[in-house]
Amino acid sequence: MSSTPSLTLPSQVVPPxxxxxxxxxxxxxxxxxxxxxxxxxxxxxxxxxxPGAAEIADLTGIDLLGVLESTRATGATGEVxxxxxxxxxxxxxxxxxxxxxxxxxxxxxDFRRAGAAVGRACRGRSTLATSVPALGPDDALEPFVAGxxxxxFGFHWRxxxxxxxxxxxxxxxxxxxxxxxxxxxxxxxxxxxWHARMLSTVPANLKTPSWLAAQAETLAAEHGLxxxxxxxxxxxxxxxxxxxxxxxxxxxPPRLVRLDYTPRRANRRTPTVxxxxxxxxxxxxxLSIKPGEAMVNMKRDMTGGAVxxxxxxxxxxVDCPVRVVGLVAAAENAISxxxxxxxxxVRHHGGRTTEVTNTDAExxxxxxxxxxxxxxxxxxxxxxxxxxxxxxxKVALGQQVGGLFAxxxxxxxxxxxxxxxxxxxxxxxxxxxxxxxxxxSSIADADNAPGGPGAIVAALFLQHFVGGRPWAHxxxxxxxxxxxxxxxxxxxxxxxxxxxxxxWLGSEDPLAGIGS
Numbered sequence: 001m002s003s004t005p006s007l008t009l010p011s012q013v014v015p016p017x018x019x020x021x022x023x024x025x026x027x028x029x030x031x032x033x034x035x036x037x038x039x040x041x042x043x044x045x046x047x048x049x050x051p052g053a054a055e056i057a058d059l060t061g062i063d064l065l066g067v068l069e070s071t072r073a074t075g076a077t078g079e080v081x082x083x084x085x086x087x088x089x090x091x092x093x094x095x096x097x098x099x100x101x102x103x104x105x106x107x108x109x110d111f112r113r114a115g116a117a118v119g120r121a122c123r124g125r126s127t128l129a130t131s132v133p134a135l136g137p138d139d140a141l142e143p144f145v146a147g148x149x150x151x152x153f154g155f156h157w158r159x160x161x162x163x164x165x166x167x168x169x170x171x172x173x174x175x176x177x178x179x180x181x182x183x184x185x186x187x188x189x190x191x192x193x194w195h196a197r198m199l200s201t202v203p204a205n206l207k208t209p210s211w212l213a214a215q216a217e218t219l220a221a222e223h224g225l226x227x228x229x230x231x232x233x234x235x236x237x238x239x240x241x242x243x244x245x246x247x248x249x250x251x252x253p254p255r256l257v258r259l260d261y262t263p264r265r266a267n268r269r270t271p272t273v274x275x276x277x278x279x280x281x282x283x284x285x286x287l288s289i290k291p292g293e294a295m296v297n298m299k300r301d302m303t304g305g306a307v308x309x310x311x312x313x314x315x316x317x318v319d320c321p322v323r324v325v326g327l328v329a330a331a332e333n334a335i336s337x338x339x340x341x342x343x344x345x346v347r348h349h350g351g352r353t354t355e356v357t358n359t360d361a362e363x364x365x366x367x368x369x370x371x372x373x374x375x376x377x378x379x380x381x382x383x384x385x386x387x388x389x390x391x392x393x394k395v396a397l398g399q400q401v402g403g404l405f406a407x408x409x410x411x412x413x414x415x416x417x418x419x420x421x422x423x424x425x426x427x428x429x430x431x432x433x434x435x436x437x438x439x440x441s442s443i444a445d446a447d448n449a450p451g452g453p454g455a456i457v458a459a460l461f462l463q464h465f466v467g468g469r470p471w472a473h474x475x476x477x478x479x480x481x482x483x484x485x486x487x488x489x490x491x492x493x494x495x496x497x498x499x500x501x502x503x504w505l506g507s508e509d510p511l512a513g514i515g516s
Contacts, residue, residue, distance in 0.1 A: 008206075012155060015152065015190065017170070019172070020176075021174075022177065024052045024055045024131070025056060028129040030127055031171065033097050034098050036053050036099070036101065036132075037134075039135075040102075046068070051134040056098060062098070077105070079101070079117075080101055080102070082099055083098040084096070084097050085097055085098060101117060106136065106140070108143040109143070111139070112144065114144060115132070115488070116147040116488040118151070119167070122166075123164040126169065127169045128167050129170075130172060132144055137176070144186075146193070146423065146488065149190035150197075185317065189499050193498045195495070196309070196495030198495075199310070200495055201300070207282075207299065208281055212281060212302065216309055219313045222313070223315075225259045227257070228258040230255060239349050243329050247332060254366075256330070256369075257327065257328040259326040260324075261324040261325075262323055263321050263322065272378050273323070273324050273382050273510065274382070275308045275326045275384055276304075276326075276386070277302075277309070278367055278388065279305030279330030279366070282334070283333045285333065286334070287335060287341055288360040301388055303494070304474075306495060307386045307495060310498045319506060320510070321508070321510070325374065325380070327370045331362075333362045342358065343355070343356070345444050348365075352445045353444040363388070364389065364462055370385075371385060371462060381469075382510075383472075386476060386497045387473075387475060388475075392458075393478040397478040397479075399478055399481070401427050401479065402425070403455055403474065403478060404473070404474060405429050406471065410512070418501070418507070423499060424496055431459055435456055438457055459475070474497055476496045480494060
């Protein structure tokens with residue numbers, strides 16, 4: 001009898017390495033690409049060149065402004081003009097090209113998009129020197145680094161080497177070394193989003209709940225976190241009925257993962273934040289089966305869990321000042337003779353019951369267990385869950401903005417501000433209690449799929465499991481996948497949410513005003 005070959009994830013490309021230098025780009029040795037900023041001219045006039053341009057023009061003998069004029073470049077955000085340097089120069093024999101990169105209005109979003117454009121233009125290269133962040137390191141460095149990192153993202157499972165590996169090394173020229181801490185933070189935030197994107201892209205024939213739990217154990221060991229994993233027997237014994245029910249049809253049993261982060265200055269009064277991620281490693285819809293085309297991208301239905309894992313791994317790097325507990329409810333929503341049926345009743349952790357009228361509304365069933373556990377066992381001052389939860393969110397928002405629900409205005413404001421700063425915009429929706437009656441079941445405490453405004457009803461369902469604690473629900477189904485390359489997003493799973501959460505949790509006082 002033949003057996004199924006075991007699977008191992010091929011070696012993946014890694015994000016670029018970054019370094020600071022006070023030298024001008026022309027003086028950084030061993031580079032094969034230089035990227036210089038281009039600013040729109042005043043009153044729509046000729047564009048202007050930024051720091052480092054004069055020295056590169058002298059080094060190469062190229063009339064850079066003349067090139068911009070001949071190509072009708074404007075300095076618009078992300079516009080890239082590539083100038084080959086086929087023979088290098090005597091002082092820089094490896095220099096192969098100069099990139100002139102538009103930075104538009106020089107807002108953080110412009111630097112992020114410029115970084116992404118540079119990242120794409122430098123794929124396959126060894127070393128890049130760029131002076132783009134030198135225009136204003138306080139505003140430019142973090143978004144430029146995040147954009148360059150994520151615009152370089154790649155994933156492959158080919159029999160050959162990756163086609164477009166990221167540039168290996170990036171030197172941020174003309175940036176003082178006192179910005180080293182800001183660079184470390186930027187690398188951590190960009191790297192977390194990369195990690196979440198990578199986990200979400202792994203195919204489900206490898207990415208089972210136990211595989212995802214093993215990834216959590218690995219990152220816990222690497223980043224000084226405590227990790228606890230519930231297997232299917234412990235989940236059943238401790239009353240996690242939602243997670244067990246959703247995962248019971250799969251050959252790959254469910255898991256619950258808990259990661260604990262403690263800040264370096266913690267004491268007994270240090271408050272706790274709980275993060276809860278939906279970890280459905282593949283979603284067929286169960287017996288309420290999805291159409292075939294709707295199943296194609298369901299390997300990424302654990303994006304919320306990936307975001308929580310990646311965020312937890314980067315908390316120390318952004319010097320998060322509060323305790324954080326990360327929970328990932330992992331299951332595969334499959335079909336078999338043991339599948340959860342429409343009409344079944346599930347008893348959640350804590351005792352609340354749900355009548356399951358649609359097995360494709362499974363995410364809220366696993367989140368409910370994890371939310372109740374978080375409130376009962378970790379005494380959080382705030383709870384945030386992240387999930388690719390409802391198709392209704394994509395209908396409402398398209399594929400560029402994530403949905404936000406919250407029962408606390410200060411928490412909603414903090415997350416919305418962090419999302420805006422990080423380049424992950426969130427739009428707040430109402431927890432409209434006028435729809436609460438739709439959750440009514442004739443036999444259980446709630447119906448999991450009663451119809452109505454889908455995203456709002458799902459949020460109202462989850463609200464019953466947070467015990468009145470300050471809580472926010474990020475429904476990222478709208479932004480779980482990018483249909484095509486767009487700025488720092490690459491086609492496929494986006495890992496949306498890690499940058500926003502780290503920007504919030506890495507602030508001086510993430511819980512300021514929350515719950516008061």
